[in-house]
Amino acid sequence: MTSLAQAVVDSVSLGEGITFWVLAPVALAGALGMVLARNAVHSALMLVTTMFCLAVFYIVQQAPFLGFVQIIVYTGAIMMLFLFVLMLVGRDSSDSVVEVLRGQRLAGLALGLGLAVLLVGAVGSALISVEPIGLAAGGAGAGGNVTGLGALIFTKYLLAFELTSALLITAAMGAMVLAYAQSKGYAKRGQRATVEARLRGEHDRISPLPGPGVFATGNSVAVPAILPDGSIAPESISAIIDATPVQVVDEIAPGARALTDARALTGGRADDDRGARHDAEETS
């Protein structure tokens, strides 16, 4: 051990120390924010922050290849995949506050704290005086980081590398099988056949659902389309929008409702959309 200690040439430079003490709190804050954020999208972005910090740590610690792979694969591919799935699943899938097991959150927190104390204590007491050899001094990074990694992967770890390819193919196949939306078994009907079926009355209505109204004052999907008589087309509003809990606009910004109210454009009275719809139905 003493011979190793004498061979040490790799010490943490001042710049690396500054990098660590700046980025380590950022990484910790990102991780904490990921766990604490209510919104899953915010959690994903916090995790991206932490992963960027870790990539910088890799690069600083003589692993530039892994640092860039971290940025490309983790923050570039995996986290974007997470965001895609979040957008598909929907933002409404946030956490429920209900605890199925009573006290589970507190117990989890206590166990996590215990784990942190144990790990930090064990690592700190056992390894705080370890002298790093360094990749250059150890002769491992002689021909450059990528060259050394490539030589190792294709000689010593060749079998694991080949198994990795099998794993990736299996994962791709599994993802396709799991995520594939299964068709119902009949041939998809073409456009002409659909039109004929509509005219025969096989559908609820002869025309497709009207799109949302797009006016100069707003292009949100919450803006309803207007029928020729100026009333609101009920089918143009998605049912999800009605089901979403909303804050009343008037409490936040008085007068803002006039901007999004379709009646304001036709000069009619500003009324509740449903009330206007019922009025239109009654008069017709």
Add this chain to the structure above:
Amino acid sequence: MTPTYYLLLSALLFSIGAVGVLVRRNAIVVFMCIELMLNSVNLTLVTFARINGSLDGQVIAFFVMVVAAAEVVVGLAIIMSIFRTRRTASVDDANLLKY
């Protein structure tokens, strides 16, 4: 300072990820916490590679990244298919195999 501080940081990150897995109910967030734990272990591997002066740790971290990518693809596909049938992404609601 010595590179041991990196190990302490990764221990803290691992604990935070473990707490997230235990506490959060959204399956996607639970998945992200697992990713955080994998990342912290990767930092440990890179740091040990530096301490020991050998590239093996970096190679293992590389393999961890590959396996994590495959795991994320399959896991997210499972979450998607559960969501498609049960209309929920909460880990509490996936209890069909319970009884």
